[in-house]
Amino acid sequence: AQSVTQLDSHVSVSEGTPVLLRCNYSSSYSPSLFWYVQHPNKGLQLLLKYTSAATLVKGINGFEAEFKKSETSFHLTKPSAHMSDAAEYFCVVTLMDSNYQLIWGAGTKLIIKP
Amino acid sequence: NAGVTQTPKFQVLKTGQSMTLQCAQDMNHEYMSWYRQDPGMGLRLIHYSVGAGITDQGEVPNGYNVSRSTTEDFPLRLLSAAPSQTSVYFCASSSSAGHNYNEQFFGPGTRLTVL
Numbered sequence: 001a002q003s004v005t006q007l008d009s010h011v012s013v014s015e016g017t018p019v020l021l022r023c024n025y026s027s028s029y030s031p032s033l034f035w036y037v038q039h040p041n042k043g044l045q046l047l048l049k050y051t052s053a054a055t056l057v058k059g060i061n062g063f064e065a066e067f068k069k070s071e072t073s074f075h076l077t078k079p080s081a082h083m084s085d086a087a088e089y090f091c092v093v094t095l096m097d098s099n100y101q102l103i104w105g106a107g108t109k110l111i112i113k114p
Numbered sequence: 115n116a117g118v119t120q121t122p123k124f125q126v127l128k129t130g131q132s133m134t135l136q137c138a139q140d141m142n143h144e145y146m147s148w149y150r151q152d153p154g155m156g157l158r159l160i161h162y163s164v165g166a167g168i169t170d171q172g173e174v175p176n177g178y179n180v181s182r183s184t185t186e187d188f189p190l191r192l193l194s195a196a197p198s199q200t201s202v203y204f205c206a207s208s209s210s211a212g213h214n215y216n217e218q219f220f221g222p223g224t225r226l227t228v229l
Contacts, residue, residue, distance in 0.1 A: 004156075009154070042222070043204065043220040043221060043222045043223060044157075044204065044206075044218075044220040045220075046217045046218070049217070090156055090157070092156075101159055101162070101172060101173075102157075102159070102218070103156075104156025104157045104158070105156050106154060106155055106156050107154075107155075107156055
């Protein structure tokens with residue numbers, strides 16, 4: 001069975017410092033992987049996606065993620081946090097033959113300290 | 115384009131009542147889906163549709179019905195509301211071509227409370 005684990009429920013960083021949100025997946029097949037962001041009381045927005053092209057994926061707002069097959073990881077990073085990055089982030093996995101279903105991680109709440 | 119719209123934004127029901135959550139998209143997307151979001155959990159798929167007239171169950175379908183008579187609309191019906199259905203509900207759509215690689219567009223959500 002496929003699954004996705006976000007290793008931290010909360011991450012707190014100071015403004016201007018790097019951000020690391022961790023995601024591990026398990027899958028018997030080559031996955032597609034996504035990161036979505038949800039700002040407070042807002043809908044969900046795609047940050048970036050990996051679909052078997054380049055392993056380092058760049059997204060919106062300065063975020064990027066690296067697909068590491070050997071570690072089954074897809075961690076999200078940003079060099080310098082901004083107050084507007086405070087939100088909940090979801091790692092999502094889907095299989096090439098998953099019958100249109102996405103598997104969502106439980107989410108990581110990113111807190112930015114001034 | 116309005117994107118994905120959902121109504122209502124908030125709803126309070128009593129146990130046993132029925133209601134329909136509305137979802138519409140104007141992007142001519144074939145694929146539409148309904149999720150629920152509960153605290154401490156990711157989104158869980160309730161039902162989905164790959165085109166007009168075609169629907170299928172997701173991870174948590176019990177207590178919910180859907181239909182897809184047009185490409186634009188995908189209503190979610192609660193047959194007899196229960197407190198366990200208190201949640202935030204999101205509708206999403208995407209184009210079907212290479213669906214798994216395409217971005218899902220989400221509506222703003224419906225916050226439902228069942229007393």
